[in-house]
Amino acid sequence: MAISNPGGLLNSTPAHRQQTLATNYFDFTATAGQGWAQQYLPDLMEKEAEVFGPRTISGFLSQVGAEESMTADQVVWSEQGRLHLSYTMTLTTQAGGSATNGGLITINDHIDTNATYTASSHGVRVNDTVILATANAVLKALVVHVNGDALSVEPYGAANCATLGVDTTTGTLLVYGSEYGKGDNYNGSSSHSANEPQFKSYTNKPIIMKDYYEVSGSDTARIGWVEVAAEDGQAGYLWYLKAEADTRARFNDYVEMAMLEGELAAQATDDVAAFIAPAATDAAGTEGLFAAIESRGNITTGVTGVNAATDLAEFDAILAEFDKQGAIEENMMFVNRATSLAMDDMLASMNSYGAGGTSYGVFDNSEDMALNLGFSGFRRGSYDFYKSDMRYLNDKATRGGINDAAGANAIRGVVVPAGTSTVYDQMLGKNLKRPFLHVRYRASQTDDRRLKSWVTGSVGAATSALDAMQIHMLTERCLVTQGANNFMLMK
Numbered sequence: 001m002a003i004s005n006p007g008g009l010l011n012s013t014p015a016h017r018q019q020t021l022a023t024n025y026f027d028f029t030a031t032a033g034q035g036w037a038q039q040y041l042p043d044l045m046e047k048e049a050e051v052f053g054p055r056t057i058s059g060f061l062s063q064v065g066a067e068e069s070m071t072a073d074q075v076v077w078s079e080q081g082r083l084h085l086s087y088t089m090t091l092t093t094q095a096g097g098s099a100t101n102g103g104l105i106t107i108n109d110h111i112d113t114n115a116t117y118t119a120s121s122h123g124v125r126v127n128d129t130v131i132l133a134t135a136n137a138v139l140k141a142l143v144v145h146v147n148g149d150a151l152s153v154e155p156y157g158a159a160n161c162a163t164l165g166v167d168t169t170t171g172t173l174l175v176y177g178s179e180y181g182k183g184d185n186y187n188g189s190s191s192h193s194a195n196e197p198q199f200k201s202y203t204n205k206p207i208i209m210k211d212y213y214e215v216s217g218s219d220t221a222r223i224g225w226v227e228v229a230a231e232d233g234q235a236g237y238l239w240y241l242k243a244e245a246d247t248r249a250r251f252n253d254y255v256e257m258a259m260l261e262g263e264l265a266a267q268a269t270d271d272v273a274a275f276i277a278p279a280a281t282d283a284a285g286t287e288g289l290f291a292a293i294e295s296r297g298n299i300t301t302g303v304t305g306v307n308a309a310t311d312l313a314e315f316d317a318i319l320a321e322f323d324k325q326g327a328i329e330e331n332m333m334f335v336n337r338a339t340s341l342a343m344d345d346m347l348a349s350m351n352s353y354g355a356g357g358t359s360y361g362v363f364d365n366s367e368d369m370a371l372n373l374g375f376s377g378f379r380r381g382s383y384d385f386y387k388s389d390m391r392y393l394n395d396k397a398t399r400g401g402i403n404d405a406a407g408a409n410a411i412r413g414v415v416v417p418a419g420t421s422t423v424y425d426q427m428l429g430k431n432l433k434r435p436f437l438h439v440r441y442r443a444s445q446t447d448d449r450r451l452k453s454w455v456t457g458s459v460g461a462a463t464s465a466l467d468a469m470q471i472h473m474l475t476e477r478c479l480v481t482q483g484a485n486n487f488m489l490m491k
Contacts, residue, residue, distance in 0.1 A: 058252050058253050058256040059256075059391075060256060060260070060334060060390060060392065061259060066435050066437075066438040067440075068439070068440055069440070069441055069442070069443035070206075070440040071442070071444055074204065075203065075480055076201060076203045077480065078200065079202065079482065079483060081200060082110075084174070084175070085124060085174070085195075086110070086172065086173070086175070087107045087109065087172070087173045088111055088172060089105050089107050089108060089151075089173040090108060091104075091105055091134060091171065102144070102154035102155055102159070102161060103141070103155065103160055103161035104150065104151070104152055105150070105153060105173065106150055107124065107149045108149075108170070111172060122149070123175070124143060124146065124151060124173070124175055125143065125178075125187070125193075126145065126187045127143065127178050127179060127184070127187075128142075128177070128178050129141070129142055129143075129175070129176055129179055130142075130143060130153065131172075131173070132161070132172075132173055133171050133172045133173075133174075134171035135169060135171070139156070139157075139158075139164045140156050140176075141155040141161070142154050142156065142179060202296075204478045205264075206442055206476045206477050206478040207477070208474065208476045209254060209258060209474065210472070210473065210474050211250070211472075211473045212471060212473065213247040214457075214469070214470045215240040215468060215469050216467060216468045217457075217468055217469070218467075220240055220459055220469060222239075224239045240469075244471055247473075248453075248473065251473045253398075255451070255475055256392075257398070258288065259289065259439060259477070259478075259479040260288050260289045260290060261288050262286040262288030262291060263288065263291050264283065264284075264285040264287050265285040272284045287478070287479070288479060289414070289481055292484045292487075293481070293484055293487045293489040294489060295484070297484040297485060297486075297487040297488065298318075298321050298488045298489070299489045300321075300489070300490050312346065312350075312380070315380050316380075318415065319380060319383055322383065322486070325485045326417070326486040327382075328417035328486050329383060329384060330384045330386070330417070331383060331385050331386070331417050332385075332388065332415070332416045332417075332418055333385055333386065333387045333414075333416075334388055334390035334413055334414050335388075335390060335393065335413030335490065336390065336393035336394050336400070336411075337389060337393075337394050338412070339412040339413050339490065340389050343375065343387060344375050347375045347378055348375075375387065376388075385415075390414075393411060393412070393413065408491065410491065411490070411491055412491060414490065415487060415489075416436065416437065416487060417436050417483070436482050436483050436487075437479065437480070437481060438480050439480070440477060440478055441475065441477040442477070449474065449475060449476040450475065451475050452473070452474050452475070453472065453473050453474075454471075455469060455470065456469075456470045456472065457469045457470050
């Protein structure tokens with residue numbers, strides 16, 4: 001069954017200025033039998049119909065994050081590196097090498113692709129015992145010589161790596177311990193330098209967002225015949241009240257949407273900074289949630305297709321990835337409608353009665369009660385997942401409409417870890433516990449730029465000679481996504 005919507009996005013785009021248009025007033029003289037010349041008074045429905053329901057999409061960040069002030073032009077934080085030493089490597093020689101005939105290895109990079117790796121920055125030392133894994137075999141060996149990124153090893157149980165069937169391809173190296181002879185001391189060379197903790201430093205910058213609404217002094221006193229209502233609770237026959245409330249609600253949505261969709265400009269390749277930043281060295285843009293996950297987190301495109309949530313295989317793959325990361329037990333899933341329903345069907349199919357439609361979970365269903373066909377969460381392995389619809393991904397005027405055209409690049413949802421993380425704040429110079437997601441906004445004793453609003457003009461409290469009322473809105477903020485390796489973007 002196909003569903004069509006010939007009306008499209010009717011009434012969804014506001015006019016850029018106050019004016020009388022054919023779309024915003026009724027002409028009773030245009031149609032025969034409906035003009036003012038007829039003897040019957042038309043039945044005017046004064047109340048404006050709220051056909052789109054709640055139109056705002058904000059609220060996601062308030063559920064999963066927090067807000068904190070800042071006084072600098074950027075926020076910098078550091079995240080712990082992995083504790084154990086694991087690297088991608090290439091077994092360049094199976095038999096023969098520097099100071100040994102066991103095998104020669106070249107270390108290529110950290111196993112964690114988010115970690116910064118430079119030549120000779122690995123922590124493998126002489127007398128370390130390692131596991132070498134390639135496509136053909138896995139063996140254990142003793143490191144006998146280190147020269148920069150080149151390691152010489154002697155395998156346990158064989159004369160060389162070739163004897164144990166390890167091929168000369170790219171694989172993984174893991175340090176699992178060490179072994180020394182009686183009376184042996186450390187090598188004393190650079191190959192035995194102490195290992196220093198690894199960490200990664202990240203930064204983000206706030207953006208300034210502005211909007212305003214203007215109405216002339218005369219229009220503030222003009223009474224309309226349509227009774228209007230706004231999301232903030234204002235109601236009446238003054239149209240400018242609704243227009244101002246809609247502008248404010250739209251700006252509040254933009255504040256959240258910018259934190260989700262923000263992108264940092266690449267000064268070397270694009271010209272955004274030239275239009276925004278005052279100096280050539282200044283950056284433009286900000287890193288939003290989606291960009292942070294795509295850069296430093298995990299992305300699942302499913303296992304069985306677009307609605308891969310119909311199969312536990314996708315969640316098993318997600319669990320396997322989370323096991324490799326921080327293994328945060330509780331996770332929130334914010335998904336679009338199609339994915340939410342697919343999850344419900346998948347969970348229901350786990351019940352032996354689900355196929356017959358008689359039971360969707362542990363309910364005492366009867367013919368006299370409404371059947372609950374949805375699930376708010378489930379536990380798989382050692383992980384708890386709590387599911388919630390994300391209006392931003394469904395609304396046709398926001399990401400819902402983008403997803404319709406994006407195909408394989410559509411965003412089905414996001415998995416956000418619950419709880420807090422410990423990071424080192426370089427501005428404050430100490431470790432702090434914060435939610436994985438939190439917003440930083442500019443504020444000082446002089447000016448709080450979290451979400452400020454002020455009125456100018458001659459209407460009400462007169463501040464200028466302008467015969468109008470201007471309502472200004474401004475914020476300066478950025479999103480801090482800590483531990484992005486624990487997040488999952490569902491495409």
